[in-house]
Amino acid sequence: MSTQSLATLMTPCLIVDEARMTRNIERLAAHAASLGVPLRPHLKTGKSVEVAHRMLPGGNGPAMVSTLAEAEVFAAAGIRDITYGVGIALNKLDRVLDLHRAGCRLTVLVDSAAQARAVADASSHAGIAIPALIEIDSDGHRSGLVPDDPEIIEIGRILQDGGAELAGVLCHAGQSYGAVGRAAQAKFAEVERAALVRAAEALRGAGLPCPVISAGSTPTAHAATDLTGVTELRAGVYVFFDLVMAGIGACAVDDIALSVLTTVIGHQPARGSIMVDAGWMALSRDRGTAAQEVDQGYGLVCDEAGRPIPDLIVTQTSQEHGTIAVRPGSSAAMPALPIGTRLRILPNHACATASQHGHYNVIPAKGGPLMQWERFGGW
Numbered sequence: 001m002s003t004q005s006l007a008t009l010m011t012p013c014l015i016v017d018e019a020r021m022t023r024n025i026e027r028l029a030a031h032a033a034s035l036g037v038p039l040r041p042h043l044k045t046g047k048s049v050e051v052a053h054r055m056l057p058g059g060n061g062p063a064m065v066s067t068l069a070e071a072e073v074f075a076a077a078g079i080r081d082i083t084y085g086v087g088i089a090l091n092k093l094d095r096v097l098d099l100h101r102a103g104c105r106l107t108v109l110v111d112s113a114a115q116a117r118a119v120a121d122a123s124s125h126a127g128i129a130i131p132a133l134i135e136i137d138s139d140g141h142r143s144g145l146v147p148d149d150p151e152i153i154e155i156g157r158i159l160q161d162g163g164a165e166l167a168g169v170l171c172h173a174g175q176s177y178g179a180v181g182r183a184a185q186a187k188f189a190e191v192e193r194a195a196l197v198r199a200a201e202a203l204r205g206a207g208l209p210c211p212v213i214s215a216g217s218t219p220t221a222h223a224a225t226d227l228t229g230v231t232e233l234r235a236g237v238y239v240f241f242d243l244v245m246a247g248i249g250a251c252a253v254d255d256i257a258l259s260v261l262t263t264v265i266g267h268q269p270a271r272g273s274i275m276v277d278a279g280w281m282a283l284s285r286d287r288g289t290a291a292q293e294v295d296q297g298y299g300l301v302c303d304e305a306g307r308p309i310p311d312l313i314v315t316q317t318s319q320e321h322g323t324i325a326v327r328p329g330s331s332a333a334m335p336a337l338p339i340g341t342r343l344r345i346l347p348n349h350a351c352a353t354a355s356q357h358g359h360y361n362v363i364p365a366k367g368g369p370l371m372q373w374e375r376f377g378g379w
Contacts, residue, residue, distance in 0.1 A: 006342065011277055013261050016360045016361070018257075024240070028238050039233050040064050043065055044067070048373050052077070055239055059079070061082060064082065064234055065083070067379045068379065075102060084107065087112075088119065090118045097130070108132050109134075110132050111144050113151060119164045120161075130165065134199070135169075135170055138173055139191060153208070166210070173215075188223075189223050196213050216232075221238070237351060247296070262343050272326065273325040284355070285298075286347070301343055302345070306344050312326060312332070313326075315328075324343075354375065359373060
């Protein structure tokens, strides 16, 4: 049994507060249930079997991933209903088929006739009907087709008639990440829902099936008040949350379950700063709060117990050095932080920060020694 504590960990390292993580998971599960829509958690943030099992009470899905490496690891762990949420690259179809042969129903994403033909051809040659969702664009954010694009019907026919399975439609309202406040995020949730329903009606009106209508992002999943016509709700970063989500009001700072433990290694009194051993290799280069009302630099500084220190942020990073200072414009005083002091940094983007580390050091909700949960990367 592990006897590690925060005081004995080598820094920098990744910390998860299990109690906060569990609270985050349970909150969204309850909200989805109140709307009468099943939840399909996105496992990309954790990239950990231990985290996945806590997000999936049923154990085997439904789940979503952002890489085939995630699909392969989670399928090997018994998760059998997975949606791969990135438009399918044609050179990955052999791996998709291998997952099906191993007993995992992996659904792919398409938004072009070329992709649909490749999926249909691979399905026909292998004798395995690969399920595919057509990606719908509700906000001009990234990829997908607008709901009235005639190519949606063309793609549907190619899939359905060519040996694949037309599973339905999917949308990700990515612009909701810039919507501040629950009311603004709820508007994006409704735009997303309406776009999906229109696309589904177009497919059905053309005599094509559309059993799955999949909506979601962390902001819209929490803010949605009406999901009429939607068959599943998706979200991912909610498992840990981060400063970007706190900055738009999708969570509170107290909900953030992920942090980086670091040690004070030096002082620069003339510059009003201190140095820690967590640079961008530990924190990531993500500056997602820079465009928000409150710029959190490279992360918000907390004491070793995880309590935020007022207006203290990581202002600069190099590869293995972090510079901590009082937020520009603040009247707060720099606290006394002797060399050797342990601090925790809350991340701008949980996915990016977690990806810098090989495992989580988990503070158990019920107390006791730290647990260690492995995480993985790759594509």
